[in-house]
Amino acid sequence: MSYKTNATGQNLSILALAEDILEQTKGITKYLQANNLAAPTFALDSPDPPETPEYRELHNSLKTSLEDLQRLVDGPRRWLRAFCCTGYDLGALQVALDFQFFTLIPAEGAVSLEELAQKVGLDLDRVSRVIHQLMTYRFFHEDSPGFISHSSTSLVMLQDEELRSVVHYSLDEMLKAAADCNISLKANPYEADQNHNPFVTRHGVGIFEFYKRNPEKARRFAKAMAGLRRMDRHLDTLLKDSFNWSATKGTVVDCGGGNGHISRTLAQLYPELNFVVQDSNSDMLAEGQEQLTDDIRDRVSYMQHSFFEPQPIKNAAAYLIRQCTHNWADRDVVTIFKSFVPGLESSSPDTPLLINDIIIPEPGTWPRHQERVVRQVDMVMLVNCGAKQRSKSEFELLLKQADARYEIRNVYDNGPLGLLEVYLHRGLPN
Template sequence: MSSATENASILHLAAGILEDTKEFIKYLESSNVALPTFSPTAEALPTKPEFQQLQTRLKTQLEDLQLLVDGPSRFYRYFLVSGYEIAAFQIALDFDFFTLVPTEGDIPLEDLANKAGLDQDRTNRVIRMLITQRVFQETKPGFFAHNSFSIALQRDDEMRSMVHYSFDEMLKACAQSSDAIKATPFEADSVHCPFYARFGVPIFDYYKKRPEHSGRFAKAMAGWRKHSYPWEDLKGTVVDIGGGSGHVSIELARFFPHLKFAVQDGDASMLAQGQRLLSDNVRDRISFTRANFFEPQPYMGASAYLIRQCTHNWADHDVVTILKSIVPGLEGSAPGTPLLINDMIMPEPGSKVPRIWERERRQADMVMLVCYGAKQRTVSEFNTLLKEADPRYVIRKVHAEQGALGLLEVYLDRK
């Protein structure tokens, strides 16, 4: 996609950065949010769409200015060695740096190394590498403390799990990408992908055999966002297909106490974890059932069927099978019962979108390529698979995206 700053001069970019920075500050002040700092007590930034658009515009200009200032040679030199920085993050995660550094105050190098079970030399080198990335800080020579970026991984278990599983599994698989694709250049699915080449099993089997990693993966996937779908208009039970630990259903149940949720998943450990997450205010409205979404949907009479962040894990032919399997449930429910596909929606070719916005989605698409032999899809690609599964499928509405995910409202035309 073309960028609005593609032909901009350095001076023009600098002027745009200044104006957008002023808008950035003005928005925060009007929202009574303190300006961001690296202090561990810094406030979280707003997540409203209008602020995220401002962030994207500012980041795009900042990046273009840096690229022009560096030039191609310096950019590639830095880009190639930046991969080695991954080692510092992975060591810090595996040796618990983020939890060993105290929430308040600092810790001397010797104590950090002893608690981590690592020698002082490598402890020192790793944490100093991270400090250059603005992760941790050195309060005085040889004493280390949190800043806003490191404390986020200490306080947020889900965020830390997301970062840790990415380093521990996904980036290792990423290194096998070229070899895996050369081996099967015209096939892509869960056994013809870099993850399988690295670990010797499909990703789903990997987690079934490693329950300790499965729990971490579930936490990593637990981030969620509400969407503009009118949940308050539904009555009865929402079937959460492939719902894992049920974290989405649990949150929706808290916001919409008139609804019940039936969580289905093929992984017993995920379902067991979901049972442990239940609180008294939702316990009697959420059920867990082991079910395979490649087989005909067993639940009839639902008010809606929700499948969230599942289709992107599977190749096209598998998604067609999943969509076919949902049809019996829709046929066994009242006319007009929706199938809600809650997943990332890629921009259509030729559409004008911000470069950094698109890159975030292309990065997610590469994760699917590496780990699942699958992909993120456009609305047109979703529509093609829906029609192949059953010609009666109709996309009635594409809900506006908030953050990373969109929502397709799909119905079975039973006229």
């Protein structure tokens, strides 16, 4: 069963929640057993939970109930005290990353705190304090006093450089920028874009210029983005399963497609389609070209092009823009949408513009845990780019500003990454 809560969180019972948690836990256990999957433990060799839609639904429902139970047991004051102190815990994690604790502790066996302190060039007291604080989050183990080994959580940080990069850049660049939100918004209360945002307030330049000037951090950022793509493979579900690709014939133009990973995936699934990946970053295009396999090499090509410029490819079967609009302020997105018009006008009336991005739900219409995730990404865009994630109505407004003939015919918003199917209505003046 699934315990239902209303938007205000009233009428919740500790006992009812606990009983619901038990039933949901049994449901997860039955799912794992039915699929011959091992239940997760804290052991070093414990497998990751599955990434199937069925398991994610079970996970999200249980997590919402667990959070509600903790909030009720803690009460608002105790919860707020812990929540506002999270930044100090993240400071400990940043020290562990900057000073390479995760890679200096061996995968097997243990290292003494004294030896670790010598290796990282810090005094024993602060190394010990950081380690012991992180241990309260199940990072690391202290099997005997003064000797530290890995836990399952810290071991995955050792073994997965891309995941480690995700965590490290989030703390080193982004959390510092987020801490300056109030300063940035006070300085620019009515303006937000690539040049007016907390990242610029903190680092002095916009995010793209920052990585041009800091090549080492740019490499880490690239690894982090690769790690996020790998962890977020389930985000491709709506794009692959909702739009009728089988009925589409011809060339799909992947605008702002980076290295073309989504086009390569779709090309393997739909051998009747060709793909042109467009991006302004020549390095990303070259990287994608190198990753082409023989089975799709003659159907996926790369082209340097900015989606702010008029679309040069005519007679396309579809135009796709994926996870790009959230990087830009409203007026920039209007320019992006205008740039598609020449291509759409020169294509069939049945050629869609596919906008694959988070579609922010109306407050309270999603389970709170799931809504928090997409609104968290919205805050990421506010901090980093002075931009935003948008609701369906916000997308529609910007499309109409770009060209009155735009119309949204289909909306797929039942996943973490939504899809808008947009057409240029030929019966209206532009």
